[in-house]
Amino acid sequence: MQKDLNYYINRFTNLNVNTVGGKAPYQPLLLLSVIELIEQRLIQENKIYLSLELISTFAKFRSQLSTPYYQADLAQPFFFLSRAKNPFWYLQPKPGFENVLESGVKLNRLSLLRKNIDYAELDDELFDLLKSPINRAALIVAIASKCFSEKIEQVQSLFQIHSFQDIRYSLRESGATYSTNEMSEKEVKEFEDIVRDATFRRNVVSLYGQRCAFCKLRIISRDSGDIVDGAHIKPFSRFKDDSYTNGLALCKNHHWAFDHGWFSIDDDYRIIIPADRFIEEPPEESKRMQEFNREQIHLPDQSDFHPRSEALAWHRDHWHIA
Incomplete structure (x- = not known):
């Protein structure tokens, strides 16, 4: 044949x-x-x-x-x-x-x-x-x-x-050096964990154009670093879900706030901020976090990578956000 x-x-x-x-x-x-x-x-x-x-x-x-x-x-x-x-x-x-x-x-x-x-x-x-x-x-x-x-x-x-290009920065940050010819089973697992973490973060951030979905902030250093994280909507430790539709690109502040239930997102990708979760005293020239309520988040260009409704619903239910 x-x-x-x-x-x-x-x-x-x-x-x-x-x-x-x-x-x-x-x-x-x-x-x-x-x-x-x-x-x-x-x-x-x-x-x-x-x-x-x-x-x-x-x-x-x-x-x-x-x-x-x-x-x-x-x-x-x-x-x-x-x-x-x-x-x-x-x-x-x-x-x-x-x-x-x-x-x-x-x-x-x-x-x-x-x-x-x-x-x-x-x-x-x-x-x-x-x-x-x-x-x-x-x-x-x-x-x-x-x-x-x-x-x-x-x-x-x-x-x-x-x-692999996307995880090199994270490998440098961790101080880890690996060679497949010398890696023990434990080191292979450690490397795969670094690959998983770094690939999720860098790829989610890339899909969002290095821009925070919440505040739209985008800052990139001359060596291609940025201040935006790849955040899991449903926590990986519980659900083992690294799909990009279970991810959001969020700056450090809003990543922490999302993980602690200070805001959530509805099925139309609009921000929901409960009125009783925090007190804020921003500088006069700064936009208050509460002012983002009902704004639509920044999304990837490709709809295949938009956050899943099911994951967003879980986050709202988990943090009792209507």
Whole structure:
């Protein structure tokens, strides 16, 4: 059979998708991540390493497109994609570990993969196809239509958000340095937590144009820093929901105020400020917080990323704001 674009469209749309606890399409998410890194020219040869860029890009797609019920790490699809019928994804063992793949051992943990596997590679025909923007777009649409039929526009929008570039600032802030060849399982988890936190913050802030949804303040430093946070509407610690529709871009003051129920937002995206929550004494020339009551918040240009009504309703109910 000729391995042309139609062949790989068929293969991509017949991948294994775990449905335990809700749809968990980790193999399609991995392929979307690889396509993005090829598009960014971060993968330029047919060798796909367990790099920080791949981990962070996979985390971005996973947080937005899969169920929060169970969030597998990159090791699961990286290994099991090589076990597919009529595979196009192959694992290349490190020197001296050639017998590991033949032994039948499941290398479905990052520590095992890093110890035994050097990199993965695609069919040469597929890698050549992915060099073309037209072919990449066709394969992205095929994956989105099959696995994320209700989120096709969101899948395409996520390709405009470059996760690893966005988390470098947070990695510098934390003082953390990581190399996938040396990371322990604990360090992998720590890195994924930093990726999750930083990706959510930077991407939500980016979607809002670095502007506070409440007061519309936008200040950017010369080194691209800003004073706006990515705020969860429903707290991540309780709901494990890092979808951007569970987020708002808020400056430090209004992030704190939102998290403490000093204001909420209605389904028409208008600010609700209870009259009895605080006393304010602003300078004469400053706008009082109460004056923002009933104003519409600043929103992302793309409606797919507007705050979910269900999340806003939870916040109003939790803080008893009518």
